[in-house]
Amino acid sequence: MPRTDPARILADLQAMRDFGRFKTGVHRPSLSEPDVAARRWFAERLEAAGLEARIDGIGSVFGFSRASGPKLLTGSHVESQNKAGWLDGPLGLIYGLEAARAFAQDPETRDLGIDVAAWFDEEGHFGSFLGSRSYVGLLDEDEIDGARNRYDGTPLRDALERAGYGGRERVTHEPGRHVGYLEAHIEQGDTLESTGLKIGVVTAIVAIWQYRITAEGAQNHAGTTSMARRRDAGLALVRLLGAIDRRFPEIAGERTVWTCGRITLEPGAPSIIPGRAEALFQFRDADPATLTRLDAALRELIAEANRTGPCPLTLEVMGQSTPALMDGRLQDCIEGAAGGRSMRLPSGAGHDAQYLARVMPAAMLFVPSIGGISHHWTEDTAEEDIVLGAQVFADAAERMLRGA
Amino acid sequence: MPRTDPARILADLQAMRDFGRFKTGVHRPSLSEPDVAARRWFAERLEAAGLEARIDGIGSVFGFSRASGPKLLTGSHVESQNKAGWLDGPLGLIYGLEAARAFAQDPETRDLGIDVAAWFDEEGHFGSFLGSRSYVGLLDEDEIDGARNRYDGTPLRDALERAGYGGRERVTHEPGRHVGYLEAHIEQGDTLESTGLKIGVVTAIVAIWQYRITAEGAQNHAGTTSMARRRDAGLALVRLLGAIDRRFPEIAGERTVWTCGRITLEPGAPSIIPGRAEALFQFRDADPATLTRLDAALRELIAEANRTGPCPLTLEVMGQSTPALMDGRLQDCIEGAAGGRSMRLPSGAGHDAQYLARVMPAAMLFVPSIGGISHHWTEDTAEEDIVLGAQVFADAAERMLRGA
Numbered sequence: 001m002p003r004t005d006p007a008r009i010l011a012d013l014q015a016m017r018d019f020g021r022f023k024t025g026v027h028r029p030s031l032s033e034p035d036v037a038a039r040r041w042f043a044e045r046l047e048a049a050g051l052e053a054r055i056d057g058i059g060s061v062f063g064f065s066r067a068s069g070p071k072l073l074t075g076s077h078v079e080s081q082n083k084a085g086w087l088d089g090p091l092g093l094i095y096g097l098e099a100a101r102a103f104a105q106d107p108e109t110r111d112l113g114i115d116v117a118a119w120f121d122e123e124g125h126f127g128s129f130l131g132s133r134s135y136v137g138l139l140d141e142d143e144i145d146g147a148r149n150r151y152d153g154t155p156l157r158d159a160l161e162r163a164g165y166g167g168r169e170r171v172t173h174e175p176g177r178h179v180g181y182l183e184a185h186i187e188q189g190d191t192l193e194s195t196g197l198k199i200g201v202v203t204a205i206v207a208i209w210q211y212r213i214t215a216e217g218a219q220n221h222a223g224t225t226s227m228a229r230r231r232d233a234g235l236a237l238v239r240l241l242g243a244i245d246r247r248f249p250e251i252a253g254e255r256t257v258w259t260c261g262r263i264t265l266e267p268g269a270p271s272i273i274p275g276r277a278e279a280l281f282q283f284r285d286a287d288p289a290t291l292t293r294l295d296a297a298l299r300e301l302i303a304e305a306n307r308t309g310p311c312p313l314t315l316e317v318m319g320q321s322t323p324a325l326m327d328g329r330l331q332d333c334i335e336g337a338a339g340g341r342s343m344r345l346p347s348g349a350g351h352d353a354q355y356l357a358r359v360m361p362a363a364m365l366f367v368p369s370i371g372g373i374s375h376h377w378t379e380d381t382a383e384e385d386i387v388l389g390a391q392v393f394a395d396a397a398e399r400m401l402r403g404a
Numbered sequence: 405m406p407r408t409d410p411a412r413i414l415a416d417l418q419a420m421r422d423f424g425r426f427k428t429g430v431h432r433p434s435l436s437e438p439d440v441a442a443r444r445w446f447a448e449r450l451e452a453a454g455l456e457a458r459i460d461g462i463g464s465v466f467g468f469s470r471a472s473g474p475k476l477l478t479g480s481h482v483e484s485q486n487k488a489g490w491l492d493g494p495l496g497l498i499y500g501l502e503a504a505r506a507f508a509q510d511p512e513t514r515d516l517g518i519d520v521a522a523w524f525d526e527e528g529h530f531g532s533f534l535g536s537r538s539y540v541g542l543l544d545e546d547e548i549d550g551a552r553n554r555y556d557g558t559p560l561r562d563a564l565e566r567a568g569y570g571g572r573e574r575v576t577h578e579p580g581r582h583v584g585y586l587e588a589h590i591e592q593g594d595t596l597e598s599t600g601l602k603i604g605v606v607t608a609i610v611a612i613w614q615y616r617i618t619a620e621g622a623q624n625h626a627g628t629t630s631m632a633r634r635r636d637a638g639l640a641l642v643r644l645l646g647a648i649d650r651r652f653p654e655i656a657g658e659r660t661v662w663t664c665g666r667i668t669l670e671p672g673a674p675s676i677i678p679g680r681a682e683a684l685f686q687f688r689d690a691d692p693a694t695l696t697r698l699d700a701a702l703r704e705l706i707a708e709a710n711r712t713g714p715c716p717l718t719l720e721v722m723g724q725s726t727p728a729l730m731d732g733r734l735q736d737c738i739e740g741a742a743g744g745r746s747m748r749l750p751s752g753a754g755h756d757a758q759y760l761a762r763v764m765p766a767a768m769l770f771v772p773s774i775g776g777i778s779h780h781w782t783e784d785t786a787e788e789d790i791v792l793g794a795q796v797f798a799d800a801a802e803r804m805l806r807g808a
Contacts, residue, residue, distance in 0.1 A: 187628065188625050188627075188628035189625075189628035189629060189630065189633075190633065206627065208627070208675075210674060219779075219780065220776070220777070220778065220779070220780075221592050221593075221752070221753060221778040221779050222661065222663040222665060222686065222688075223592075223610065223612070223661065223688050223751075223752035223753040223754070224591070224592035224593035224751075224752040224753050224776070224778055225593060225661065225752075225776065226593065226659065226661065227653075227656075227660070227661055227662075229593075229594065229776065230661075232663070234664055234665070234667065235645075235649065235664070238642055238645045238646060238649065238664070238667075239646065239649065241639075241642045242642060242643065242646035245639065245642065245643065249631075252631075255630070256631070257626065257627065257629065257630065257631055257634075258631075259626040259636070259674075259675070259677055260638055260639070260642070260669075260678075261626060261638070261669065261672065261673050261674045261675060261676055261677070261678060262669055262672045262673065262674065263638065263642075263667045263668075263669055264667075265664075265665065265666055265667055268665065268666045269665050269666065270614060270663075270665045270666065270684040270686055270722075271612075271663070271665060271686065272663075272665055272779065273663055273665070274665060280674040282626065282674055282675065284626075284627050318674075347627075347628075348625070348627035348628040348629075349625060349627040349628050350627070372624075372628070372629065372633065373624070374624065374625040374628055374629075375623075375624070375625050375676065376623065376624075
């Protein structure tokens with residue numbers, strides 16, 4: 001049975017925190033200077049653990065096991081959201097690294113292989129899940145050619161070149177090599193914290209259905225245009241968002257979430273009636289039937305508004321992903337390793353596991369997030385929970401490999 | 405009886421259109437190159453009409469009558485809104501200039517004086533009614549020191565210096581010189597057009613009560629934060645705007661208008677629950693009791709939301725102006741001159757006349773706007789309406805001066 005080393009785990013996590021430290025969190029955008037340095041450091045740690053380390057042409061870091069027996073792929077990511085938390089990404093990497101070290105130190109597990117992957121740009125500074133999509137064969141060269149940093153517009157090709165990864169081959173999935181994929185992550189919610197349980201066994205990664213809703217009105221003077229005559233695009237959008245707010249709770253699933261993250265009124269001046277208005281709206285659920293029902297309701301509310309209102313509303317689908325189911329046997333392995341301290345729950349956030357699930361059985365393990373805080377520099381997890389999670393991760397990995 | 409010259413009026417208006425022409429309109433921000441050139445040109449036209457022309461230290465252009473008899477002050481503005489209409493401003497200037505010329509040409513009116521003023525920055529590129537407020541004594545040096553161009557941040561002092569107006573004295577109101585103030589403007593609405601009448605006699609300039617409404621929530625992950633746990637500042641704001649939309653029609657006056665011109669959600673990303681949201685909201689009416697009633701209702705709706713909602717809403721007053729009543733006798737003079745083709749109506753837009761009304765009897769005359777379009781380059785008025793308006797303006801001016 002593998003024995004993980006709490007001091008070593010915490011020291012490695014703290015070391016990663018130094019790459020782009022921001023208050024108690026980190027600011028480590030993909031291919032920024034601290035990010036490239038962290039990738040180099042992580043590759044060295046993998047090599048030191050006896051793995052064959054490599055950074056590929058899309059910037060993903062790999063550590064390949066030299067063990068003779070069956071292998072499990074583990075993974076997470078190096079980069080962070082802007083000015084965000086220190087564990088979102090690194091926790092899963094260090095768990096994989098520590099499992100490989102613990103396996104190698106124990107004669108009983110020495111032959112079982114742990115591969116470790118740090119998937120490039122899970123946080124989406126340049127695109128959407130570029131590293132894991134590249135690995136499973138869902139990223140073509142054209143998309144890489146066109147990808148740019150969403151904040152400063154730097155072409156991804158230039159950034160890869162500058163990091164020294166330009167022209168390298170991309171590592172892709174080798175059928176038959178792995179019994180499955182295991183990814184650990186902080187929960188980013190407060191379900192574990194509020195129940196007192198320590199391990200989340202992820203049942204599915206929810207789908208995100210994302211839309212742009214646009215209202216077309218008539219820009220005019222806010223003083224001289226009577227209420228009867230105006231066609232206020234902003235008001236049309238506010239009314240639709242109000243209708244969604246009343247309708248969705250009636251038809252949503254128990255864990256459905258929906259969000260309007262951005263509203264833009266044009267031209268956006270205090271004394272001008274908005275001639276155009278736009279909202280970004282999304283909902284998430286793990287159940288396809290619920291997603292379909294909400295989509296239909298949204299279209300119905302817009303059609304209803306268009307029958308009466310003076311500002312035509314249009315709906316543009318930005319993305320409609322499919323829920324990714326986690327493998328049942330691998331879930332049992334985590335649950336068994338957790339010894340009664342676990343609960344099953346879906347992941348409301350997207351993770352690389354949703355792409356790995358397309359080519360092999362995949363599973364995810366959550367540890368508690370203090371206050372459920374995520375994507376903020378105050379994000380944190382209690383040390384004892386980090387340490388416990390690493391041991392459950394290694395035990396679950398052994399079960400997965402033994403059962404194969 | 406003064407005889408205005410249609411060809412001369414239209415030629416002067418077309419000449420002004422050439423300063424910063426944009427499609428069929430103009431782009432002539434205050435103290436931009438075309439604006440400074442237009443000021444120089446207008447001063448030359450005033451001088452050519454026999455007036456004593458002068459551009460003062462705040463950039464207002466004046467033409468002072470040399471007539472011996474009573475004098476009427478007329479005025480409007482040179483600069484335009486960005487990429488906006490060609491008549492918004494110039495119409496009133498050329499009407500004043502033409503009245504001065506027509507008076508001078510007729511022995512019967514030669515002794516009656518028309519002063520012409522082009523008030524600086526009525527359109528608010530650097531501040532709020534800077535020229536007319538300077539003239540009536542409501543603009544101190546500190547405000548000028550602090551004023552900056554709202555688009556590019558250029559200090560007003562620098563822009564005045566570059567235009568050549570730096571260090572000049574500011575012209576201020578000379579008590580006793582004028583029998584009153586008359587300003588002509590396009591209606592900017594469609595009331596005249598829809599009634600078929602040609603002249604609007606303004607009864608009052610409405611007050612604008614303007615607010616910033618802020619909601620404070622908790623920024624969090626849009627996937628992992630349950631609906632029950634989230635504190636969505638954007639949703640709180642949408643709910644308030646919906647409540648205003650339901651409540652205001654029940655208590656507003658017949659001509660009240662209200663507008664939300666800008667909504668900002670922070671951080672404004674599709675997958676982040678807004679932690680902060682802000683709206684700019686205003687309403688306008690000529691009746692103080694209506695304004696007070698709407699202000700109370702707005703505060704009540706916010707208090708109600710704060711009793712139940714998880715995101716505290718706060719209301720910040722950005723401005724609460726006073727309705728400016730136009731002088732009764734001067735209104736009668738316009739109505740008399742219009743010969744049955746006029747109607748009385750309030751102005752929903754602000755005009756320099758609201759500040760002139762503080763120091764002398766003031767009046768405004770509207771001509772029709774095609775389609776009620778305003779603050780857009782397609783703004784226009786039929787030539788026959790422009791020409792008729794100029795004659796009514798001159799006739800009304802004579803009545804105002806004779807009755808004094």
